[in-house]
Amino acid sequence: MNALSPPRRVPPIWLQQAATDFLARYDGLRARLPGDAAIREAGAAAFRRHGLPGVRDEAWHYTSVRPLAETRFAEPLTPVAECEALMRRLPVLDAPRLVFVDGRFRDDLSVVPPVGAVRVGAPAYGALAQPDRDRMVALNTMLAEDGATIDIPAGADGGLLMLASLGTGSSDRAVAFHPRHAIRLGAGASLTLFDVSVGEGTYLHNPVFEIALGDGAKLSHLRLQDESRAAFHVSTLYADVATGATYDGFALTLGARLARMEVHARLTGSGASAHLNAAQLLGGTQHADFTTVVTHVAPGCASRQTVKNVLAGHSRGVFQGKIEVARGAQKTDGYQMNQALLLSPDAEIDSKPELEIFADDVKCSHGATVGELDAEQLFYLRSRGIPEAEARAILVRAFLAEALELVADARARAALETAIAVRWEGLES
Amino acid sequence: MLEIKGLTANVGDKPILFGIDLVVPTGEVHAIMGPNGSGKSTLSYVLAGRDGYDVTGGTATLDGQDLLAMEPEARAAAGIFLAFQYPVELPGVGNANFLRTALNALRRARGEAELDAVQFLKLARAETKRLAMPDDMLKRNVNVGFSGGEKKRNEVLQMAILRPRLAILDETDSGLDIDALKIVADGVNALRGPAFSALVITHYQRLLDYIVPDRVHVLAGGRIVKSGGPELAHELEADGYAGVVADAA
Numbered sequence: 209m210n211a212l213s214p215p216r217r218v219p220p221i222w223l224q225q226a227a228t229d230f231l232a233r234y235d236g237l238r239a240r241l242p243g244d245a246a247i248r249e250a251g252a253a254a255f256r257r258h259g260l261p262g263v264r265d266e267a268w269h270y271t272s273v274r275p276l277a278e279t280r281f282a283e284p285l286t287p288v289a290e291c292e293a294l295m296r297r298l299p300v301l302d303a304p305r306l307v308f309v310d311g312r313f314r315d316d317l318s319v320v321p322p323v324g325a326v327r328v329g330a331p332a333y334g335a336l337a338q339p340d341r342d343r344m345v346a347l348n349t350m351l352a353e354d355g356a357t358i359d360i361p362a363g364a365d366g367g368l369l370m371l372a373s374l375g376t377g378s379s380d381r382a383v384a385f386h387p388r389h390a391i392r393l394g395a396g397a398s399l400t401l402f403d404v405s406v407g408e409g410t411y412l413h414n415p416v417f418e419i420a421l422g423d424g425a426k427l428s429h430l431r432l433q434d435e436s437r438a439a440f441h442v443s444t445l446y447a448d449v450a451t452g453a454t455y456d457g458f459a460l461t462l463g464a465r466l467a468r469m470e471v472h473a474r475l476t477g478s479g480a481s482a483h484l485n486a487a488q489l490l491g492g493t494q495h496a497d498f499t500t501v502v503t504h505v506a507p508g509c510a511s512r513q514t515v516k517n518v519l520a521g522h523s524r525g526v527f528q529g530k531i532e533v534a535r536g537a538q539k540t541d542g543y544q545m546n547q548a549l550l551l552s553p554d555a556e557i558d559s560k561p562e563l564e565i566f567a568d569d570v571k572c573s574h575g576a577t578v579g580e581l582d583a584e585q586l587f588y589l590r591s592r593g594i595p596e597a598e599a600r601a602i603l604v605r606a607f608l609a610e611a612l613e614l615v616a617d618a619r620a621r622a623a624l625e626t627a628i629a630v631r632w633e634g635l636e637s
Numbered sequence: 638m639l640e641i642k643g644l645t646a647n648v649g650d651k652p653i654l655f656g657i658d659l660v661v662p663t664g665e666v667h668a669i670m671g672p673n674g675s676g677k678s679t680l681s682y683v684l685a686g687r688d689g690y691d692v693t694g695g696t697a698t699l700d701g702q703d704l705l706a707m708e709p710e711a712r713a714a715a716g717i718f719l720a721f722q723y724p725v726e727l728p729g730v731g732n733a734n735f736l737r738t739a740l741n742a743l744r745r746a747r748g749e750a751e752l753d754a755v756q757f758l759k760l761a762r763a764e765t766k767r768l769a770m771p772d773d774m775l776k777r778n779v780n781v782g783f784s785g786g787e788k789k790r791n792e793v794l795q796m797a798i799l800r801p802r803l804a805i806l807d808e809t810d811s812g813l814d815i816d817a818l819k820i821v822a823d824g825v826n827a828l829r830g831p832a833f834s835a836l837v838i839t840h841y842q843r844l845l846d847y848i849v850p851d852r853v854h855v856l857a858g859g860r861i862v863k864s865g866g867p868e869l870a871h872e873l874e875a876d877g878y879a880g881v882v883a884d885a886a
Contacts, residue, residue: 583688588725591685592739592795593713593746602738606729 219262226277227259230384233283234350241353242330243388251349254339261343270526270558271497275466276412276440281384284310284376291317294374297406299432299623305370310411311385312354321369324360324399332357332390334418336446342470344442348386348416355388355415358401362394362422368617369399373415375407375439384412391417393425393453400428400617406463407436417445421453423477428456430620432627435463437492444470451477451506456614459498460624461488462631467496475502475509475537482509485611487516489628490523490555491635497526504537504570511541514611517548518604519555520635530562533570540565542572549607550580551635597636604632638663639684639803639834644695645859646683653679655859656695661803661852663700666825666835668845668870671856672878677838678722680856681807684836685719686712699803713739714746716802720792720809727779732791735779736761736798743799764797767827769820785812793824804828804835810844822847842874857882 219227234252241248260277261268291309295317298305304321306328307314313328320326331352339346360366377383393399405413413435421427427447435441441464447455459469473482486498502511517525531542548557561574581603589599608628615621644657653676661667671677682690684697686709697704702715727735741751752760761775768790780788789809796804806825810818825835825848837848845853845867853869854861855878863869863881873881 584725585727587687587709588721588727589735589739590709591687591713591717591719592735592799593710593743594739595710595742596708598738598742599710602730602735603727606727609729 219259222274222277223260223262227255229280230347230351231256243352244333247333248349248352251339251346254346255343255350258343258346260347265343267499267528270528270560271468271495273466279382279410279412279440281382281412284312284383284385291374291376294376294406294408297434298370298372298404299402299627301368301370301402301619301623303368303370303402303619305372306356307372307374308354308387309374310376310383311373311387313356321366323364323366324358327357328354331355331388332418333388334390334420336418336420336448337416337444338446342444344414345416345444348388348414348444351384351386352388352416353385355390357390358392358399360393360397360399363396364394366397366399368619369401371401371403373405373407373413375405375409375411375413375435377407377409377411377436377439379409379438382410382412384414386414386416389415389417391419391427393421393427395422396424397422398426400430400620402430402432402620402623404432404434405441406434407439409436410438411436412440412442415443417443419445419447419455421447421449421455423450424452425450426454426456428616429458430615430624431457431459431469432624433459433461433463433467433469434627435467437463437465437494439464441467443468445472447471447473447482449473449475449477449480449482452479453477454480455482457482457484458611458615459486460627461486461490461496461498462627464496465494467494468499469497470499472501473503473511474505475511476505478506478508480506480509482511483614484511484513485515485614487518487608487611487628488525489518489631489635490525491520492523493521494523497528499526499528501530501532502542503532503534504540504542505534507536507538507540509537509540511543513544515546516608516611517546517557518551518607518635519548519557520551522552522554524556524558526558528560528562529574530564531572533565533567533572535566537567538569540567540570540572542570544574546576547607548578549604550578600636601629601632639697639699639836641697642695644683644697645693646679647691647693648679648689652693653859654683657861659854659861661834661836663802663834664831665851666829666837666848667852667854668837668839668850669854669856670839670842670870670873672882673840675856676859677856678807681719681805681838684805685709685717710742711746714743718796718799718801718804720796720804720806722807722811724780724788724792726781728781730779732777732779733758733761733775736795739795740798761798764794768794768797768824770794786814786817789813789821790817793821797824797828800828802832802834804833806835806837808838808840810839810841818844819847842870845870855881
């Protein structure tokens with residue numbers, strides 16, 4: 209052996225300390241946590257092995273969890289009674305809702321849907337998550353206390369359902385919660401899931417979703433991340449999309465100090481399709497990362513990703529999009545576009561497209577653009593009498609329109625547009 | 638009334654206008670003709686308030702209001718409308734929505750009640766019909782995928798709906814076939830009246846057969862070098878600009 213072998217890569221001390229704290233919490237709670245103990249223990253073993261993600265992990269190259277790792281998290285208080293102000297921040301959708309406060313289901317705040325079966329009270333562990341590979345998922349698996357299992361039977365229409373997360377940290381007492389959700393649609397079933405996260409103070413919201421769509425099923429998954437500006441939001445979603453089924457995802461990122469949404473979509477049956485659209489409106493020193501991996505397993509599937517960033521102040525947006533085409537996944541149609549509007553010279557966008565193709569008859573494309581608000585368009589609008597602030601808002605809405613196009617439900621769309629308008633006003637003032 | 642006195646302007650660091658004097662009384666239509674590069678488009682942008690067009694001297698007022706001190710939107714509220722030589726595409730912005738937003742912004746600025754969607758659509762449909770534009774033009778994104786002629790007609794549609802006191806038409810005839818030219822001219826003529834005036838900027842006399850001006854001015858080298866009645870346009874068409882420009886020099 210060479211005497212000058214390179215030093216072993218040791219994670220920095222703050223990363224180790226944070227991992228140790230989470231493990232200590234697990235050791236203290238393990239006997240009392242509900243759900244499958246074997247899955248939980250496997251998650252804990254993976255977390256013990258790997259710890260939190262560091263920037264040396266290729267998948268986390270652009271996003272450092274350091275501010276999260278340097279925060280000491282306490283146990284959420286049980287139960288938290290005062291939620292009226294946060295409940296008012298939820299969009300009014302006139303639809304059933306499942307409300308979680310600090311990761312725990314709250315029956316008194318929820319309205320159970322008439323269609324399908326909903327179970328709560330334990331983490332909804334499924335077979336899709338990869339705690340051995342995905343470190344934040346290992347953490348979730350280890351510490352999950354609750355979650356929703358939503359089953360829509362074959363052929364049924366689940367209508368519109370809200371899944372809400374309320375976070376209630378305070379500046380001197382940060383909390384961490386790791387809900388684990390499963391959504392399963394039987395053959396030909398459909399559902400519009402409006403998944404919204406709000407909160408106050410400092411907290412970590414680290415949800416994992418496992419979504420299985422049967423043949424011909426259709427899930428419209430609309431996500432509004434409007435967390436407290438002091439919060440951390442790290443979510444991981446796995447979706448398996450069977451023959452002829454559709455996963456239409458639109459994720460709107462407005463809040464949190466540090467955010468990451470990671471989506472792993474697998475198109476497992478021919479004719480399956482996935483939209484992974486997103487919009488991120490950031491200001492101040494916000495950092496938000498949208499990371500996707502689309503795997504074309506079966507032939508004749510389509511995936512579409514339109515990701516828009518509006519970045520003000522010193523904010524930073526990240527998009528990492530990977531399209532994997534398996535051997536035999538012929539006639540794959542993959543498309544990916546990342547666009548950023550930089551409203552300040554100090555804002556930053558990082559874009560990393562990746563194609564990994566093992567089939568020969570495929571159509572895959574990606575593109576990226578970065579720009580400012582167009583001066584000529586702005587003048588055109590103002591020359592028609594539209595005040596400058598309104599003209600800027602019109603152009604930003606227009607920029608985001610393409611990503612929002614697939615939001616079919618009018619109530620959900622109105623809620624998302626309102627959230628965008630409110631955040632935009634905040635960015636401009 | 639538009640009154641321009643001793644107007645000088647730069648584009649970037651380059652002087653383009655060298656002292657424009659021009660009066661367009663309310664109710665009149667004046668044409669500005671001139672060779673390429675004479676400053677016609679610069680004059681229109683300076684009046685509309687575009688960034689990068691810097692006034693270095695002189696004044697411009699509309700009905701006594703100092704245009705040069707106003708933001709572009711305030712000039713629009715005062716009654717200025719610029720029909721662009723190259724109308725701008727706005728992907729993601731619906732034409733009807735754009736027009737209603739603009740009209741209501743102007744109505745707000747003028748202290749008038751805003752129009753709701755139903756009232757607006759009634760007005761917009763009537764105008765599109767008059768301009769022989771298909772209804773779906775209102776549903777499409779502003780100027781996106783429009784032909785050259787459709788874009789120019791869309792400018793005239795905006796003008797018809799926004800009802801300016803002074804319209805500046807910057808080479809609205811360029812790129813139009815004769816049918817489209819007549820439609821555009823009809824649109825302008827329909828607005829003519831005691832409260833409307835227009836500055837029609839064109840390179841060719843042809844448009845002025847359909848929009849007959851009260852006065853014609855020749856702009857060359859950043860100055861008005863000659864003014865006259867409608868017959869001046871015909872002289873220019875026959876003899877070219879060279880003679881007029883040389884006489885003035």
